[in-house]
Amino acid sequence: MDIILFGMQGSGKGTQGKILAERYGLKVFEMGGALRTMIASKSELGNLIKDTVESGNLVSDEIIMKVVERFLEGEAKEQNILFDGIPRTMHQTEALLALLGSHGRDAFALDIKISEHEAIERLTKRRMCVGCKEIYPAFYKGASCSECGGELVTRSDDSNLDSISKRIHNFKTETMPVIQHFYKRDRLIEVDGEQAIPDVTEEMIEKAGYLFS
Numbered sequence: 001m002d003i004i005l006f007g008m009q010g011s012g013k014g015t016q017g018k019i020l021a022e023r024y025g026l027k028v029f030e031m032g033g034a035l036r037t038m039i040a041s042k043s044e045l046g047n048l049i050k051d052t053v054e055s056g057n058l059v060s061d062e063i064i065m066k067v068v069e070r071f072l073e074g075e076a077k078e079q080n081i082l083f084d085g086i087p088r089t090m091h092q093t094e095a096l097l098a099l100l101g102s103h104g105r106d107a108f109a110l111d112i113k114i115s116e117h118e119a120i121e122r123l124t125k126r127r128m129c130v131g132c133k134e135i136y137p138a139f140y141k142g143a144s145c146s147e148c149g150g151e152l153v154t155r156s157d158d159s160n161l162d163s164i165s166k167r168i169h170n171f172k173t174e175t176m177p178v179i180q181h182f183y184k185r186d187r188l189i190e191v192d193g194e195q196a197i198p199d200v201t202e203e204m205i206e207k208a209g210y211l212f213s
């Protein structure tokens with residue numbers, strides 16, 4: 001069973017996805033990384049993606065699906081996959097599910113749920129090291145950077161608040177309908193992301209672990 005990971009910015013889905021992947025040996029397909037790997041391969045498809053990105057255009061869903069297909073037929077052939085950062089829209093969802101189906105695969109969505117209020121709280125309370133630019137989540141209580149000892153500052157400037165509300169808006173308008181789609185197909189696992197990290201993990205394993213046994 002493949003897993004499609006969802007979660008609003010600040011939900012900690014990256015951390016939880018990593019734990020799930022390690023525990024059950026899932027191959028992670030992360031959109032940005034997959035495109036970079038493809039570009040680095042200098043294959044025909046890689047060069048096409050490079051040209052698209054360099055000309056400032058968005059990589060089309062058709063090309064994205066080709067990248068996913070290479071992944072399915074290559075390194076992830078015998079393994080379950082954890083998708084992170086894809087699909088973002090209904091159109092991508094339909095294309096991805098069709099592709100998985102044609103390879104005899106099936107997917108469940110996993111949503112690490114937090115409220116909009118909580119997302120804003122966490123994102124505005126994130127701190128960044130002025131030295132090495134490492135980002136620290138709201139729950140990190142240290143006074144200075146654990147990597148370089150630099151000072152940690154919040155980024156509560158208007159442009160940061162603006163980009164946070166834009167990302168949340170996009171999640172609500174584009175990704176929420178996708179999550180809803182999985183819910184209607186009885187293919188959605190929801191985990192309360194507002195608990196402490198180990199509790200989120202525990203709930204996730206409890207609800208999703210059986211898919212891999």
Ligand SMILES: [Zn+2]
Nearest residue numbers: 129132145148
């Ligand atoms: Zn630092």
